[in-house]
Amino acid sequence: MPPQLAWRVATVLDVHDETPRARTLVLEVSPWPGHRPGQHVDVRLVAEDGYQAQRSYSIASTPEEATVALTVERLEDGEVSPYLCDVLRAGDGLELRGPIGGYFVWTLDQGGPLLLVGGGSGIVPLMAMLRHHARADAAVRARLPVRLIYSARSQDVVIYREELERLDHRPEVEVTLTLTREAPTSWSGYRRRIDREILDAVSWPPSEMPQAFVCGPTALVESMATLLVELGHDPACVRTERFGPTG
Amino acid sequence: MQTEEMRLDGNAAGGALREVFAQEMTAALATCTGCGTIRPVGALLEYGHRMGVVLRCPACEAPVLRIVRTPGWLRVDASGISFLTIPGEPDEATREGRRV
Numbered sequence: 001m002p003p004q005l006a007w008r009v010a011t012v013l014d015v016h017d018e019t020p021r022a023r024t025l026v027l028e029v030s031p032w033p034g035h036r037p038g039q040h041v042d043v044r045l046v047a048e049d050g051y052q053a054q055r056s057y058s059i060a061s062t063p064e065e066a067t068v069a070l071t072v073e074r075l076e077d078g079e080v081s082p083y084l085c086d087v088l089r090a091g092d093g094l095e096l097r098g099p100i101g102g103y104f105v106w107t108l109d110q111g112g113p114l115l116l117v118g119g120g121s122g123i124v125p126l127m128a129m130l131r132h133h134a135r136a137d138a139a140v141r142a143r144l145p146v147r148l149i150y151s152a153r154s155q156d157v158v159i160y161r162e163e164l165e166r167l168d169h170r171p172e173v174e175v176t177l178t179l180t181r182e183a184p185t186s187w188s189g190y191r192r193r194i195d196r197e198i199l200d201a202v203s204w205p206p207s208e209m210p211q212a213f214v215c216g217p218t219a220l221v222e223s224m225a226t227l228l229v230e231l232g233h234d235p236a237c238v239r240t241e242r243f244g245p246t247g
Numbered sequence: 248m249q250t251e252e253m254r255l256d257g258n259a260a261g262g263a264l265r266e267v268f269a270q271e272m273t274a275a276l277a278t279c280t281g282c283g284t285i286r287p288v289g290a291l292l293e294y295g296h297r298m299g300v301v302l303r304c305p306a307c308e309a310p311v312l313r314i315v316r317t318p319g320w321l322r323v324d325a326s327g328i329s330f331l332t333i334p335g336e337p338d339e340a341t342r343e344g345r346r347v
Contacts, residue, residue, distance in 0.1 A: 005265040042262040056259055100261035102274035102334070103289025218252050240290060242259075245252040 005100065007044060009093040013067060018159045022073045022121065023085045024060060027094065029068050035059055037128035038105035038213065038241075041070065041098030045080055053079040058125035058215075058241075059099060062132040063107075071159060073121040075246055104241040106213060108136055112144040115203055115210040117194065117224050119151040122216025122243055123159050126150075129213065134167060145172040147203055147210075151194050151220065153181040176202040194220070196227060206232035211239075218242040250294070257289040260300045263314050264288065267323055270333070278330035281309030285330075288312075302327075 014026040040058045047053075061069035074085040088094065106114065106129045114133065116126040126148065133146055152158045158177060168175040178190035178198065190198055204210040212233060214224045221242045228238045257264070257273050264272040273289035284306045291302040291311055299315035304327070311327035 005262060040258070040261070056262070097262060100265065100271070100273075101258060101289075102261075102271040103287045104258050104273070218254055222251075239287075240256060242254065242256045244255055 005097045007095055007097045009095050012088055012090050012092045012094055014090055015088060018071060019157045021157055022071055022159050024069050024071045025084065025088065027068045032068060034063050035099035036105040036107050037062060037132040038125045039099035039101035041096045042100065043080060044095045045083060055080040060124050060127055062128060062135060064135050071124045104213065104239050106211060107132065108140060110211060113204055113208055113210045114144065114146040115212040116146065116148040117214045119216030119220040123150055125215055125241060126213060127160055130167060141172045147174045149176045149194055149202060151178050151180055154179055155184060174202065194224060199227060199231065209237065211237055213239050215241040216243055217246060218244055255293040255295060257291040257293060257302055259293050259295065260302060263300050266321060267314055274334050276332040277311055277328045279304040279307065279309060279311055280327050280329040282307035
């Protein structure tokens with residue numbers, strides 16, 4: 001691993017909207033040392049007057065892909081996300097450094113089973129883990145099942161919705177969605193924040209000793225991590241990444 | 248809005264930590280000088296501000312690590328860490344027999 005983390009300019013190859021509030025940027029970053037699912041990049045914007053704004057964005061793509069994808073949620077009063085979601089287009093440059101992270105990371109060799117708990121844009125690094133898992137061969141996946149619990153305000157802001165539905169059909173993957181603010185009348189799933197009852201129903205019991213990753217708004221991450229430890233999970237196997245008040 | 252809702256964690260300081268330590272630090276285990284508990288740096292609480300980073304112990308709230316950037320200088324107060332265990336590269340860990 002190179003000791004110094006240099007800022008460099010990536011090229012935007014493609015942008016596409018995941019939801020009305022979230023956009024994926026597909027980047028060419030050259031050279032790129034590869035990354036581990038869960039890692040992020042720091043992005044830096046410099047205004048004409050020299051003012052700099054810097055934010056971190058989780059990598060959504062797997063290490064097996066040639067390009068690096070970030071999924072960015074637009075924050076209404078954000079300094080960086082409105083530019084990334086509304087202005088940046090294919091052909092533009094984007095200054096970034098990475099990959100960064102060594103704690104909130106998961107690769108196949110770390111084993112499982114895997115418990116992924118996410119809220120809002122917290123799904124992004126978890127999706128990198130799930131996509132990495134999906135590329136393993138069937139025998140490996142069968143030994144390493146995944147349960148994902150994803151909390152979103154409403155169906156239209158569920159990021160990667162169709163892909164999650166497809167992955168949910170795999171025998172070794174279970175995806176549970178809960179909609180916390182509004183749901184279509186046809187919705188037969190959970191309609192509340194993730195709580196003990198939902199964890200009891202759809203997550204792994206502590207006896208399975210899962211590797212757990214919790215990501216999203218700070219309040220969700222802290223309540224979920226506390227709950228998992230209260231339920232008996234080893235704190236060393238519950239890894240957290242807080243995204244702040246929103247997401 | 249409560250400060251608690253706004254806080255992040257050591258993951259968000261990953262880039263700054265790389266600048267100071269010249270290697271990935273979020274998986275390093277830090278012993279808090281204040282209360283003695285040991286946690287991965289990524290699990291410390293971060294209260295960021297424009298000029299830098301403060302990482303606090305989740306157990307006792309004591310500042311564990313402070314990094315401040317001023318023009319031409321990077322200032323670090325690591326007195327909140329009494330001991331640090333930094334893991335080797337993932338490749339090394341696998342060779343040492345970590346269970347797959």
